[in-house]
Amino acid sequence: MKSSRTIHPVWLRITHWLNAIAVIVLVTSGWRIYNASPFFDFRFPSDITLGGWLGGALQWHFAAMWLLVINGLIYLAVNVFSGRLKRQFFPLTPRQLIADFLSALKGKLSHADPRHYNAVQRAAYLFVMLDIVLVVLSGLVLWKSVQFPLLRELLGGYEAARRIHFFAMSALVAFFIVHVAMVALVPRTLLAMIRGR
16 A cells, blocks of 8 residues: 555655755756856856865766766666666657646646656656756766767767757756756655655
């Protein structure tokens, strides 16, 4: 009876919150790193960056990078080998996605059973998984460009990898903002991610 009320298992809750911490640290330290060598005509306010200076920001960034990579690999491995990835995220059809997206715009998207994701959630979570892979791969080029020449060339060179990394991280920030907004609209989803049921 107790397991039927379980929405999110312990491993999922732990990896979720560790990913959230890693992303916040990566983004705020990344803004400080970007400010040291911006390629757009703006800088992030130093009050919302982490690290204090370039060297400190790089240390925070690398520490959070390892957390994101290791935790992300655990998350993916458990999802794949438990069959949860297939159960929770597929099938995903364009028709279903469009219908749920239009329902979301009208404020009529159902959240009756938080154990099952609607098509918009499935697409968003799959997108963020792929986006994190792109963040990590482009980050490898920025960190060890000489050691990953093939990856560097596949991404269009070092400067292109910088922009890919920036825009992939920007997409992650956009997901984070929408995710938090949706949690604010359906607060019981936050309780489920804390308590598991």
